[in-house]
Amino acid sequence: MGKIRRDYLLVDGYNVIHDWPELKEMLDHLDHARDRLTDWLASYGEYKGYEVMIIFDAPAVTGFKERSLLVHGHVTVIFTQEGETADSFIEKASYRLARAGRDVYVATSDAAEQQIILGVGAFRISARELRRDMMVTMRNMPRRLTEGDRQTERNEIEGRINPNVLEKLNKLRMRR
Template sequence: MFVDGYNIIGDWPELKARREDDLESARDILIEKMAEYQAYTGIQVSIIFDAHMVPGLGKNFNDYRLEIIYTKEKETADERIEKLVKEHKRVDTQIYVATSDFLEQRVIFASGALRKSARELRREMESIEKGIAQEVEKTKNYSNKAKLPITGEIAEIFEKWRRGKS
C-alpha cells in the first residue's frame, strides 16, 4: 500500500490539528500508525511525502520496517506514487493507494491499483487499534506459562524487535 502522507495528514482530524503547530510530530504519528497497520495486517506499507516545494534531493529510508519516501525537488507525491504503482504492478500483487485526491484516485485506478480513501484508512486504523487493545488486554489477563520467566526489560527489548526498532 502506498500512502500519500500529507493527504492523509490533511484529512485525519487528529493529525490535521497537530500539523498546524508541529508538522514533524504529525508525520511521526502517521508513521507510527502505519507501522501498526503493517504489523497487524501484514500488508507492506510505503509512505510518500511531497518535497516539491523544498529544495534538495529526495530521500528514502526505513523506519519501523516501513519505507518512507520524500520526493525530489519539483516532484509531487502523486507523481512518485504513479511511478511506484507502475514499477510494482504484477499479476500476483494487489496494490492499494491511500489518498483522498480524486484525480489521483482515477489515475491509479486506471493503472491497476485500488484506492483507499483517507476516511476508509482512518476507519480501518481505528478498527485495528481496537483489535490491538483487545489482544493486549487478553495478553495481560493470560498467565505466563513460559518455562523461563522473562523480566519486563527483556519483554520490552523483544517488543522493540517485533516493531522493527533496534
C-alpha cells in the same frame, strides 16, 4: 524458506495528515504529525501484513534529492525530490509494483489521483476509509504484545514526562 509476500500500501502522507482530525490538529508541529502517522501505520501495516510506503512531497524545496528511510522493518518513509509531487511518485511506484504482480493499495482522497491509480491496476482507499479501517483494526488488536512469558506495552514519552518539558523538547526538535 521463502519470504512472506506482502501487499503494498502506499500512503499520500500530507493528504492523510490534512484529512485525519488527530493529525490535522498537529499541523503546527508537522514533524510530530509525520511521526505519529508513521507509528500508527507501522502497527496497522504489521497487523494487516502490508509493506507500507508513506510518501511526502518536497517539490518546492530547492535542490532536495529524494530520500527514503526504512523504519519499523516494513515501513518506508519517502520524501520526494525537488519538483516531484507525492502523486507522481505514487503513480510510478503503483505502476511498477502492479506490473510486477503485486497487490497495491493507495490511500489518498485526491479524486484525480484515485482515477489514475485504478488505471494502473492498484486499489484505492480514501484517507477516511484508511482511518476507519485502522481504528477498527487497532481496537481489535491485542492491547498487549506477548514476548515469551513477558508482557510489554507501548510506553510513549508523552505519557511519562511533564507537559512543559515535552513542549520544550518539541521546540528544540523543530529547530533542526
